[in-house]
Structure formats: structure tokens, C-alpha cells
Amino acid sequence: MILELGEGAGLDRQASGLGDTAYREMKERLIRGVYEPGYKMTVRAVAEELGISSTPARDAINRLIGDGALVYAGPKTVIVPVLRESDLKEITSIRLALEGLAAERAALHGNSQDIDKLRQIQDEINSALEVGDYTAALRHNKEFHFSVYRMADLPYLVSMIEGLWLRIGPSLYNLYPEFAEEKYGVRNHEMAMEALAERDGAALRAAFESDIRDGYRSLRRAARRNLRS
Amino acid sequence: MILELGEGAGLDRQASGLGDTAYREMKERLIRGVYEPGYKMTVRAVAEELGISSTPARDAINRLIGDGALVYAGPKTVIVPVLRESDLKEITSIRLALEGLAAERAALHGNSQDIDKLRQIQDEINSALEVGDYTAALRHNKEFHFSVYRMADLPYLVSMIEGLWLRIGPSLYNLYPEFAEEKYGVRNHEMAMEALAERDGAALRAAFESDIRDGYRSLRRAARRNLRS
DNA sequence: CGAGTAATTTTGTTGCAACAAAAATATAAA
DNA sequence: TTTATATTTTTGTTGCAACAAAATTACTCG
Numbered sequence A, B: 001m002i003l004e005l006g007e008g009a010g011l012d013r014q015a016s017g018l019g020d021t022a023y024r025e026m027k028e029r030l031i032r033g034v035y036e037p038g039y040k041m042t043v044r045a046v047a048e049e050l051g052i053s054s055t056p057a058r059d060a061i062n063r064l065i066g067d068g069a070l071v072y073a074g075p076k077t078v079i080v081p082v083l084r085e086s087d088l089k090e091i092t093s094i095r096l097a098l099e100g101l102a103a104e105r106a107a108l109h110g111n112s113q114d115i116d117k118l119r120q121i122q123d124e125i126n127s128a129l130e131v132g133d134y135t136a137a138l139r140h141n142k143e144f145h146f147s148v149y150r151m152a153d154l155p156y157l158v159s160m161i162e163g164l165w166l167r168i169g170p171s172l173y174n175l176y177p178e179f180a181e182e183k184y185g186v187r188n189h190e191m192a193m194e195a196l197a198e199r200d201g202a203a204l205r206a207a208f209e210s211d212i213r214d215g216y217r218s219l220r221r222a223a224r225r226n227l228r229s
Numbered sequence C: 001c002g003a004g005t006a007a008t009t010t011t012g013t014t015g016c017a018a019c020a021a022a023a024a025t026a027t028a029a030a
Numbered sequence D: 001t002t003t004a005t006a007t008t009t010t011t012g013t014t015g016c017a018a019c020a021a022a023a024t025t026a027c028t029c030g
Helices: A018-032 A043-050 A054-067 A085-109 A112-131 A134-151 A155-174 A176-181 A186-197 A201-228 B018-032 B043-050 B054-067 B085-109 B112-131 B134-151 B155-174 B176-181 B186-197 B201-228
Strands: A071-074 A077-079 B071-074 B077-079
Touching: A018 A043, A018 A054, A018 A155, A043 A054, A054 A155, A054 B054, A085 A134, A085 A155, A085 A186, A085 A201, A085 B085, A085 B155, A112 A134, A112 A186, A134 A155, A134 A186, A134 A201, A155 A201, A155 B085, A186 A201, B018 B043, B018 B054, B018 B155, B043 B054, B054 B155, B085 B134, B085 B155, B085 B186, B085 B201, B112 B134, B112 B186, B134 B155, B134 B186, B134 B201, B155 B201, B186 B201
Parallel strands: none
Antiparallel strands: A071 A077, B071 B077
């Protein structure tokens, strides 16, 4: 609802109906960390939770599986994935390649109006961080990133990046302490806005790569902490 | 059947059943260019063609749409996508980033046994090219690429690359003349095998980037030729 | 108390009919 | 002939019940 992610993996939105709504709603919840990694997802549970019949619920689950947002834990058991360290590492490598590409290309198109908008988003991140509103900070952080990526005008690339974010989404909510304390991403975002103002693609890429690496370290630390408990 | 592509977008294969079989079969056909770009795909037609009921047929189509292998041409009309030049360009950019990454990482793990296998595949490509067996050449070409990519040991990355190939698959069959005449990819593949033998990640990446760019040029030429007619 | 096994419940899948909406076709008017 | 409109056909979606298979629980035996 609050954060508009376009759609799943297609480029143009044409699909509608209950199944599609269910898909979007579940995706939203997954990204927000409503379901803990390892949570068992069943067709009938989703159907009841969303007040729909099993067919569209099943549709949504299958699409989420296709996205990698849900995985099989057994032939008839679907769960929210628990990312291993190797998964996290691989996804980070892909993020560096894809989001780096998007950032570099974004520098070619971004105008001063775009920068103003980024400035606003960053102010919201700062405010949220000040107050300790973790959810809002995370939401605006995503807005910041995708605002830049969309500037690249490569819609399929953006949808692929969204798929990556969807995969790490559920792991985000173990991140609370670091996030607020370390003023997560602020420095990198400032660098990014500077690079964009100077239309420096390499610098913009570097800023985002740094941000992704910082995020990786936090996520890995959270994963290890969670593993021990 | 002949070319094993793993599965759609998930990492581990667990799904089974009619819907999954239908999905795989349709994916196979799409990659092979059985359906011309623009071909209208309907639930009932797929159901009848595969001898199944509408539910699993619908499942397959929806998953293919999620993959970007099918697109909406209208609210109730799904077609095999006709790639515009901008689409082709974007996909190529992503391929360079992702397949370049896979190649670079593959160099870290490839052993002499892998190289022998590549040599065999390349021999088959050459033979097919000699005889003019377009389909076989294409099939072995894909085998060559993915054999390398799988060496990187990044399963999610490989599945994302497969998604890219699935998207350009239907456009491949307009490529016949160039493919046979120009000994498509032979030089680049030779360079790749050399680079792999020397464990030179940068060189391996360069070889694959060159191959991807050559493919892009052929595809673009074919697209323009097809557009005029 | 623990491990193997049987009974029970839960679960995903499938086929199908009904429905609404869109697409294709036929028709009529200019 | 062309364009607008009405009619018919086709199409995707949905809910649901039946089924087989897997997961869970209960139970028994050592």
C-alpha cells in the first residue's frame, strides 16, 4: 500500500483480479517482515487470512515461489526462506552487479528535480532514524534506492532488483538495533546525491555499492546473532 | 527434454505435478521458438494441446507471465512477446552484467575436467554448424554457456540468467541465416576456453561479453529484418 | 525413556461448471 | 468502402469438492 513496487516480474501491469491482489498483498507482507523466516505458508491459511477461496490463494503462493520469496521445505511444505550466509552472499553479489548497473545508468538521466525529490526522501529517512521509527526508515530507504534505479529507464532491470529485495525482505526485521544506531546508509546516500548532481555514473555506482555492502554486513551480523539464539 | 535447464526461478526442485510439467514443457517450447513472437496464448488452447485441464494450464501460463516469457497484449490476451529494440538492448545490458559476473566467478572454480567437457560441447557446435543443423547448434551453444555459468556455484544467479534466455528465446528463430554463415560464437568460445585454462577471470568475462554483444547484433539485425517484412 | 510404526489430520492439486468481461464477428448506416 | 454499433463467441477467473500424498500425532514396543 504505502510503498509502490510496480508488479512482480512483468513489465507492464495488466493483470487484475483476486489472485493478483492476493499476490501483491502477500508480497507486501513478506517485504515488511510480517512473517518470520521459517514460517509455514499454506494455501488454506492464506485463503482464510485474505478472505478468498483457495484458487487465488494458491495462485499467489505459486507466484511467490516463482519469485523465490517462498521456498519448499518439503514436497507439500512451503515456508518463508531462512537465508543461509551463502544465500546472502550470492544475493549481494547479484545486487552489486544489477543495482550498480542501474545506478550508473541513472546518472545519465537524473535531473535537478530528481535530486530534490531524493533530498526530501533522505530527510524523511533522517527524521525516522531520529525518532527510532524503524519501519518508516526502512520504507523510505527503499524509496530512495528505487527512485534512483527508476531513473535508469530500464524497467525490466528494476523488476529484477525488486525480486532481489523481496528475497532479503523477510530477513530485514532482525536488523533493528544496527539500523537505528548506525544511522544506516546516511553517508552513502549523501555521496549518491552528490554524484548524481555531478552526473558522475562511476561515483554513483560506488556510492550504491558501498551502501549494499554495508547492508550486507548488517544482515550477516543479524543472521549470525539470530542463528546462535 | 534435451536441454536441462533446472527449473524456473526457484533454486531447489521440489515442485511436481501437472502444473509444473506444463510449465516446463511450455518453457521448453518457448525457448525453442515453437511459438512465433506475437502468438496468442490461451488457457484452453494450452490445456488441450497438453491434454490437461484448465487449472494447471492456467498455472503454467501465469508462471510464464511472471518470468516475462509471456506478456499481456490486453486485459484478457496473453501473447509471446515481440521484443522491441529497446527491450533487446536492456536485456543485453543485464546479460552483460549477470553473465559477466557468472563467467568471472566461474574462472575461480573451473578445473581441467570442466574444460574437457567444454571442448566436447564446442566440437558438437562446430559439427552442427558444418552440417547446418541450426537447432542443434543453438542447443549446444546454450549448453556451453550454462556449463560455464554453473561453475560459478551461484545457483540463484544461474536461474536469473535462465530467465533472461527465456525472454530472448522466441526471437532466436529469426536468426537462421547469420547463425550458420558466421560460425556464430566460435571465436569467442575458443577465447573462453583459453581464459578458463589460465584461470583468468577478467579474460573469461571479456570472452563472454564479446559473445553476448555479437549475439545482440545478430538479434537486432534479425529483428529489423523481420520488422520490415 | 526413546525409537519405530500406525492412525489421523492436513495439505496441494486437479477438474469442472458458472460467471463476467473482453474480443471477434456480423450488421447497419453513411 | 468505411465507420460505428450490436451481437455472438471466446476467454480468464473463481469457488468448490474429491483425491492422493505428505505431515503430524498418537501409540506401541523395546
